[in-house]
Amino acid sequence: MPAPTAARSARQRSNSEWAIETLIRMLGVSTIGIVAIIFLFLLTEGVPAFFQVPLDNLFGSRWYPTSDLFGALPLLLGSLLVTLVAMLIAFPLGVMTAVFVREVAPNWARELLKPMIEVLAGIPSVVLGFFGMILLAPVVRTSLGAPTGLTALTGALVLAYMALPTIISVAEDALDAVPRSYRDAGLAMGATQWQTIWRVVVPAARSGILMALMLGMGRAIGETMAVMMVTGNAARMPLGLDAILRPVRTMTATIAAEMGEVASGSTHYHVLFGVALILFVLVMAITLASASVMFRRRERGGLR
């Protein structure tokens, strides 16, 4: 059919553009859809646990799933303890590293450090777990006088190492977004470089740095393999001052260790999904908190 070529190609272009747009939109929506499906799946498999097991058993302190004792409290507290200690170690270290890489290091050092930090993020967790089990655990036992090297602290150290790359790169992005004029103004006022960094640049980037903490925490609480290898997996209540030098059992390690064994549809099976549900909600809460920090920042006018 003879038609004006210009008009036809324009129509073709608009058609292909529409197709691409649709595809992108679908992919975007499907990501959210998959999260929703996972949540729905966890709900249907996990909620029966809250009906099949009396709540005082489910939130009791004894986790002996093969003897019908499903006290998930030690697991919850174990996860929280390991994650919090990991953050206490990783957050200052990560922010300091980000400050160094962004503000202090000369150009050549920055170009060397950034890829190395990215390599850090790529180390498989099972390798780190092995490293923790063989090298770190004996050090913790002999130098800190713990009865065994497989402790909450060992787990926290490995997790801190794993969360570092996330914290460093997010914090570094936040520092990067602080306008050059802030630094110039600080220096022009007679502040030293250190005073400028500590009193001007870091406070200006604080919401981004807070987000780094949140994302690092999300990374730490969900980690499984390394934690399973180094924390000893004893489902004891991590209370008291010595809890950090005693073994703990985290929610993730419990799910990983026990899910392969359970008969599908049994109470134990549903309880494991219930634990996964608690974990999911926790991670969701952390992520939402970090998102709200980010949105608040936008509303305030773009300054990180």
Place this chain on the structure above:
Amino acid sequence: MPHPARRMLLLLACALLLLAAGCTSPQSSAPVPATPAVAVNIQNKGSDTIVNLALAWVEAYTAIHPEVSISVTGGGSGTGIAAMINGTVDIANASREIKAEEYEAARANGIEPVEFVVAQDAIAVVVHPENPVTELTLQQISDIYTGKITNWQQVGGEDRPIVLLSRESNSGTYVYFLENVVRMGEESDLLLSPDTLLMPSSEGIGAEVRQNRNAIGYDGLGYVTPAEKMLAIAREPGEPYVLPSSTSVNDGSYPIARPLYMYTAGEPSGALADYMAWVLGEGQQQVDDLGFVPLP
């Protein structure tokens, strides 16, 4: 410009296509029906205690019968039996008897588990080689694992805390140890102390016992390495302390020994029946080599 309705329709079609793809893929990847023509493939899974023995059997058997291929994986007795219930394996290895509810679950899926005792295993209680303690009674081991005894001094050792090591609760060894050592074969609700470290593997227990002088662990005799020290065990305080070995298991003097099982999905036939017969006959030669105890 495309009409909005047409756009919606296309979007819907795409979504449907995606959904259809998602729905059909599990079916197309479903297990291919066994073709008994040339090569026979037997799936064998379960107890980590048995996995090395099962591998040795497969190696020896396929050397004589190259037409049969058998794949062996571990994971724990519960894992193997669960796989049999779900119909994905032909043989489940277990270091404990099948539970009543597992049996019922299998029957509900149309699978009748058939039990074979294929070897015996002694459970060794191990400590660090430099630990001066060499012998314990069953009662002492029970008290240690329930947390009643927490220092080696209380059983004649050094002034050190005791670190308890155990396998994960999906392990048949764990179940056997809990019922026959901690509860000493009696009906009770005794449980392992919450301070017990649950190790995901035999190697995890071995590694910790080798490097930690506070540790006590237990594992199948076949898994004890020379770098760990086995304890001699007495049934009652007055009775002789006995180290685990083939002899002491067969004459019944070592108190913690158990049968090892294979469960087939239904009465075995064809190649599977030949293999099981071989395991119970000639296969017993391999049992001793791996530190297990052959059937009497």
